[in-house]
Amino acid sequence: MNCLSIRDLHAGYGQMEVVGGVGFDVNRGEVVAMVGRNGAGKSTTLCAIAGLRLGWFRGTVHLDGDKIAQQAPAKVARSGLALVPEGRRIFRELTVHENLHMGAYLRRRKPRAEMHEDFDKVRELFPALSTYWKKVSGSLSGGEQQMVAIGQALMSRPRYLLLDEPTSGLAPGLCENLYKAIATMAESGIGVLVVEQSVDRALRHTHRTYVMESGRIALDGRSDSLAEGDVVNRIVMGVAESTRV
DSSP states (O other), X not given: OOEEEEEEEEEEETTEEEEEEEEEEEETTOEEEEEEOTTSSHHHHHHHHTTOOSSEEEEEEEETTEEOTTOOHHHHHHHTEEEEOTTOOOOTTSBHHHHHHHHTGGGTTXXXXXXXXXXXXXXXXXXXXXXXXTXXXXXXXXXXXXXXXXXXXXXXXXXXXXXESTTTTOOHHHHHHHHHHHHHHHHTTOEEEEEOSOHHHHHHHOXXXXXXXXXXXXXXXXXXXXXXXXXXXXXXXTOSOOOOO
């Protein structure tokens, strides 16, 4: 089955369980949001899926039918999954071009023509990067650095992309442009899971939404259906009981 499938995912730090029994799917070609209050377990979930186990972990993660749980991050990346962590963690001392080249490290033995094709795809997705191609990435604005971070991840040719709060700190206009790029990624066949701090933005720009509360999925459903009421906002604000749509 062509999907990223997570079942009974538990993750935590020391004796503390942060994520307790989470399960969900992300299909190829769709954009799925994950929302919730700070500390709900969203980032821990993404890190656990990507193999960045900062603490203990158990559960199953399948990528298009292949088991990737308990594998090293590099092997997970080779399997077709890429994570863009919160905070635009790029190589600030390197140029835009060099950062993208680093993103293709696992494919360094592939034909050079294939690499240039991927460079072109990233620049088509984020035209502004062509202007800053040889500029040191640390000198760019927050929005431009986010483009570099996502472009770097795309250079590994992922089938699934995990984005942890990609719009954090960005102006509303930049957020809208970023989601247009995310939609284009999905149209190309990539499955995108995005942790989003804005409930309204998540429901407006995604196909489905999962709401996390205290390390568990409190609510899920089609984003357009969830947008018809205020239950998602109420759960995120801690003033409503969980339900399912």
